Amino acid sequence: MKKRGFEIVTDYINKEIHLPQRATHHSAGYDFEAAAEVVIPSIWKQLLTRKINDNAATEKKIKPVLVPTGVKSYMMEDEFLQLANRSSNPLKRFLLVANGIGVIDSDYYNNTANEGHIMFQFTNFGLKDVVIKKGERIGQGIFLPFLKADQDQTDHDRTGGLGSSDQAK
Known part of the structure; x- marks a missing residue:
């Protein structure tokens, strides 16, 4: 039985994706790489190019950017990444x-x-846009156990992907 690990998402199988690895023997985290080149725009640059008085439109435009990894992860039921x-x-x-x-x-x-595709959400608080290149290390993943309360009860199963658990209410 497999306990925990990583696999390449189907859409990325032939795209030279590397599975996350630890950098050293004592590293806790597995380093994830970007699966594609992505530009993370400066929030300041975005603010300056928008009408300051139009708060609703500005908020819709200034949001985190998802950086794909091309990787999914399996783990035991009482663990999370x-x-x-x-x-x-x-x-x-x-x-x-x-x-x-x-x-x-x-x-x-x-x-x-x-399919469980793992993506990192980034916000750039610098003055210039940041280009993340394919294959660049962007973040790390750490497998951890979690505990449940004595009164724990859940009646819902996951129905979707990113951000889907808030729909189970």
Whole structure:
């Protein structure tokens, strides 16, 4: 029985994708690479090109950018994969993982909406756009166990991909 690991998403099988690996023997995180070149626009540049008085339109345009990895992950039922930023991204490139950390649940694997494709959400707080090149290391994933409350009850199964668990309410 497989416990935890990574696989390439079907749409990326012939696109020279590398499975995440740890950089050193004592590294906790598995380094993820970008599966495609992606531009992360500066939020300041976006603000300056928008009408400042049009808040609703500005908010729709200024949002995180998803960077595909071409990878999915399987794990045990009581585990999750935590997605974290590389320590050098904010310091050198002004990139933040927009949701702080990402949480990949075990039932995200092979979901019907996107096969469990893992993507990182980035916001660029720098003054210039940042280009992430294909194959560049963008973040890391750490497998972690989690605990459940004594009163834990769930009546819903995952019905989709990214952001789908909020639809189960």
